[in-house]
Amino acid sequence: MAAGEFDLIYRYFSSLGRGPAVDLSVGDDCAILKLQPGERLATSIDTLVEAVHFPAEAFPEDLGFRAVAVAASDLAAMGAKPVAMTLALSLPEPDELWLHTFSEGLAAAVKAFDLPLVGGDTTKGPLTITVQVMGALPADKALLRSAAQVGDMLCVSGPLGDGAAGLSVVQGEWEGRWQGGAQFADYLEQRYYRPSPRLALGQQLLGSATAAIDISDGLLADAGHIAAASGVKLVIEPELIPLSAALAALKDREQALRWALSGGDDYELCFCLPSGSPVPKGCTRIGQVVAGEGVECNSSVISQAGYQHF
Amino acid sequence: MAAGEFDLIYRYFSSLGRGPAVDLSVGDDCAILKLQPGERLATSIDTLVEAVHFPAEAFPEDLGFRAVAVAASDLAAMGAKPVAMTLALSLPEPDELWLHTFSEGLAAAVKAFDLPLVGGDTTKGPLTITVQVMGALPADKALLRSAAQVGDMLCVSGPLGDGAAGLSVVQGEWEGRWQGGAQFADYLEQRYYRPSPRLALGQQLLGSATAAIDISDGLLADAGHIAAASGVKLVIEPELIPLSAALAALKDREQALRWALSGGDDYELCFCLPSGSPVPKGCTRIGQVVAGEGVECNSSVISQAGYQHF
Numbered sequence A, B: 001m002a003a004g005e006f007d008l009i010y011r012y013f014s015s016l017g018r019g020p021a022v023d024l025s026v027g028d029d030c031a032i033l034k035l036q037p038g039e040r041l042a043t044s045i046d047t048l049v050e051a052v053h054f055p056a057e058a059f060p061e062d063l064g065f066r067a068v069a070v071a072a073s074d075l076a077a078m079g080a081k082p083v084a085m086t087l088a089l090s091l092p093e094p095d096e097l098w099l100h101t102f103s104e105g106l107a108a109a110v111k112a113f114d115l116p117l118v119g120g121d122t123t124k125g126p127l128t129i130t131v132q133v134m135g136a137l138p139a140d141k142a143l144l145r146s147a148a149q150v151g152d153m154l155c156v157s158g159p160l161g162d163g164a165a166g167l168s169v170v171q172g173e174w175e176g177r178w179q180g181g182a183q184f185a186d187y188l189e190q191r192y193y194r195p196s197p198r199l200a201l202g203q204q205l206l207g208s209a210t211a212a213i214d215i216s217d218g219l220l221a222d223a224g225h226i227a228a229a230s231g232v233k234l235v236i237e238p239e240l241i242p243l244s245a246a247l248a249a250l251k252d253r254e255q256a257l258r259w260a261l262s263g264g265d266d267y268e269l270c271f272c273l274p275s276g277s278p279v280p281k282g283c284t285r286i287g288q289v290v291a292g293e294g295v296e297c298n299s300s301v302i303s304q305a306g307y308q309h310f
Helices: A002-016 A060-078 A096-113 A162-170 A181-193 A199-205 A219-230 A253-262 A300-305 B002-016 B060-078 B096-113 B162-170 B181-193 B199-205 B219-230 B253-262 B300-305
Strands: A022-024 A031-033 A040-049 A081-091 A117-124 A128-137 A153-156 A211-214 A233-236 A269-273 A284-290 A294-297 B022-024 B031-033 B040-049 B081-091 B117-124 B128-137 B153-156 B211-214 B233-236 B269-273 B284-290 B294-297
Touching: A002 A096, A002 A117, A031 A081, A031 A117, A040 A060, A040 B081, A040 B117, A040 B128, A060 A081, A060 A096, A060 A128, A060 A181, A060 A199, A060 A211, A081 A096, A081 A199, A081 B040, A081 B128, A117 B040, A128 B040, A128 B081, A128 B128, A153 A233, A162 A181, A162 A253, A199 A269, A211 A219, A219 A233, A219 A253, A219 A269, A219 A294, B002 B096, B002 B117, B031 B081, B031 B117, B040 B060, B060 B081, B060 B096, B060 B128, B060 B181, B060 B199, B060 B211, B081 B096, B081 B199, B153 B233, B162 B181, B162 B253, B199 B269, B211 B219, B219 B233, B219 B253, B219 B269, B219 B294
Parallel strands: A081 A117, A233 A294, B081 B117, B233 B294
Antiparallel strands: A022 A031, A031 B040, A040 A128, A040 B031, A081 A128, A153 A269, A153 A284, A211 A269, A233 A284, B022 B031, B040 B128, B081 B128, B153 B269, B153 B284, B211 B269, B233 B284
């Protein structure tokens, strides 16, 4: 992309770079960020590859939004307050229309999640979107995966399975699956392309949750990471898992539960709370933490599907 | 890559994640870093794409090293002290031998540049290596591109043109170019694959240089960024540009100068010093800052090559 690269970056992205912690934004060798005294930096990097993490026909505006939302979800899972992000974008061609549309989705996410874009690298290559998010944590608190305690409640922040169901809709597989036709198609597509990282909830849980993770790979897989890191067993009661109206209306009930348990792409939080704590509004208790290892979920769906995670 | 992804990351990279500013490394939703009181964060992201930024036949160990060195050079150009880095790696297949060899180069760079690897994302996709570097700056100092002053000296930190000459050697084009045969081939290949980001010099220049940039796109292009950001003109005296013994031995003198002026991939620093300041050891004055705009270089090579940067 060479000579044109800088023009493109400046034209589309330079207005997205301002924020209270940003001392220097796009345009020099590095961006400079300034945390408040005592704050620590939380950071995570996420890559979306065309035809692997999103369909090749995806609308660029949705991709711009989704790339940021997915990365921001890792800040939510640590309880971190958003500070800024950087973007590494590989594009086969410097396509003006594509970049314009992509940047609109990116701008929407910058505003929605308070994540100014402070740096980037635009390169020629197969379409690949990498976002690095940076957030602020207090000196003495963070939501880790490793501190779940036996006796804790296991909770989730919202309905599960919508992300995987949404991908199925995006891929044109929804027809025939739903009673009542296409009424849920828009909702599910939005849940796939425009996930809602639970940033406010994550910061709220800093004072109460013992462990947390965001559900990107599916509840069973991600709960398994908490179990492994904390040295405990998580018992999930599948009948307690919250489902959206869209998933509840699915003809194939087992498919709905399969998506909820292992579909991924939900970007809800899965977290552990000391027994007796109030469950935050909008969240649902789905099980408990016991002695042992791995994840137990008493459902015939599990054994049928043959999950390899455990 | 799904289930195996975590195994791969842990097996190869988890030992590279320790450092004085690292509170939490690879293995949770985010890494956590802690700067010293008053320090600011400098950060930059860089992507290398196969067949665009390196030849497809490149040795993975060299790629691992080079990806980190190139990104670290942006910290050097700001005068920042290295703190940590993250890696987003897209690979067509989870190739164990490739990852093992790549990780050896990565480990060498982690040690050479004090950049512990604190997070990453490994995805299936065309070979793409993205490194985000993070460094520490004092509260009140940074090497920007934007503060060069009329009357300053223009300097560079080492011989130029080796990077582009090295790429030419890597691509098998050296034969016939050099008097004395292949004696410089190894040196130039190393200069291409194993650049030396000038981290110590950058920190040293924090107190004295008015502006700085690292030379990744070629001296003329990168000096042009200083000129534009500072609202000045940079006058380069081509006969002062330092050349390595390898480039000095080149039969085609104009080719040597062309590489030095616009070849790129050198990762030396280009910086401005107030007139009369001592030029740091190993550095060379190559011109001066005057009123005006753009970059002037009185060489017939310039007009012949038809550079589009200005």
